[in-house]
Amino acid sequence: MIQAIIAYITSTQIWNSVFRHGVPRDRRTRVMAIMSNVFLHLHPVAIRKSGIRLSFTWCMGGLTFFLFLAEAISGVLLMFYYRPVPEYAYSDIVGLRAHVTLGLLREIHRWGAHAMIISIWLHMMRVFLSGSYKPPREFNWGVGVILLVLTMLLSFTGYLLPWDQLAIWAITVGSNMGKATPFLGMQGPLSDLPQLPGGVALVTVRSDAAYLLLAGTSVGENALMRFYVLHCIALPVVTAILIAIHFWRIRKDGGISGPM
């Protein structure tokens, strides 16, 4: 009975328009399963045995990508409930737990972010210790380093959004570093060197690197809006593009590394 229903469903035009091959049971259909699926065809159809062992990869690169997706989904859902202005930001966060059914979104988003930081460090450690950054993968290692920086920036910009004491003072500590940038930060070395003719200072407290980041001299409402836009749009888009390059280059550089 059930088999008859399955046989009928898999014989319909709709089914066959979606799945171009039978159940992946033999070599041909298994290859087809990978090749005819836009997501799965990130993979090669066959892979070296050395590369699929958990003791080799720790699955950390994949976990980082999984966490990126989890962050993107939970982040979009959080945007429904959150307004990035000081009047509402904190109460919206409180409301997330108090009023939203299954109010776990922020927990998932926050712990996912911390987990992603950890998994990307461990992924980097794996790639380093297994020598997988060596030729021909030098460029992809560089892309990975930039992705590491972006991940930490994503987490850093998100840290401000709850608008509680933890948030603004952590960001204050972090963005104070901007004030110390050589040449470009008000309190940094040699910041009085960039001058217009006539001795007009270019780097002032309202035009230095920290001001660019915060849109103000301290962490205020402009900084909240700026971090929100960076966190929800600018950084994720750049990260997604670099992830695409990272994955594509894995394939182009010969797939997962392994002993020669």
Place this chain on the structure above:
Amino acid sequence: MIDSLIMLASGAPGKPLFSSPAIDSFKDVVNFWSQPQYSLPLFTILFVLMLVFYRKWSRPIPAGLILVGFSAIYFGSMAIDSNYSLILTKADNVPITIMLFGVGICLWTAFREAATNDKAIEEGKPIPYSDRDDKVLVWPDLVYIELICLVLASAALLFWSVGLPAPLEAPANPAGPPNPSKAPWYFLGLQEMLVYFDPWMAGVILPGMIVSGLIAMPYIDTNPKGNGYYTFKERPFAITTWLFGFIILWVVLIVFGTFLRGPNWNFFGPYEYWDALIQVPLTNINLSDYFWLYLFKSELPTNPFVREGIGIVLSGAWVLAFLTVPWWPLMVDNIPGIGKVSGFARKLFGQMGTIRFLILAFHLAIMAMMPLKMVLRWLFTLKYFIYLPEFNMNL
């Protein structure tokens, strides 16, 4: 100050599960030895032992014993000290515990494979899995692993989210900084460096050079061996340098910054109460003060470059020393595993060429400046090599 009074009034932290005079003296010993000037050298010694004896400890039984012993002390300490459990169970500190165990377990599997591979290399046998044609189909062998990992990771994330509420403190108050004010935990290695360096170094130059060094690494590392498999024997220099940076100068400093730095960024042992009223005298002295006031018993010269000349010359010499190792006339003999330093550097220089070598040497010079300044601070209470407040440039 008000915060600490409230804490005192509320009686927090509470009483530990176990207490006895023996436990108290154990706590005192740990608190004393965990001061940076003792514990960082201690961690460095452990780090070196880890690399030297990687074949021994990476076997399952010693590794398991280390894991159990470390866990027992790490988690068991919660039962004997409430200050410790307060810090350890702070919501945003939970990821640090996960990170520590993650790093430990991953290091273990890496060195275990390295031991196996190195043994095969020594015996002239092929490394396991080195047959390039030994392939499996991605469906089912990889996609199922990915599916299982996805399910387990989702479950773990949900479990974590249900069990631990995300931290939310009082609403932002721009007029009331908490004491201590801390950056997110993953930046705390850099914030800890603020103890030793000014913000332009700790917050801008050092992280910038971490990124530039990491990106440059595959182009600097011309060693063709160890490509695609774990090994220690074939690339001891690269692994030692990199892991020293990651484990000691990043992970350990994060633990310091999060667990052991309390109000006013004062150091507190793991079993100490974070008392905001403790005052630590500022006794650090600039190199130029040592030079002019103490050595020459004269006044400080008015020209800042003359005043700081000694610091500028010594700092420049430090960097120059790294850049010129291959031409050192002095031979440092027989460092185990390396041999003569200048001989080793000459070999590297020959392999790498001028530009690669100079980039490597410059990054190493700045990286080594971190432990150098720490040690000088601990030994001589040195504040700055170069003190040029005229240009906001203190090193």
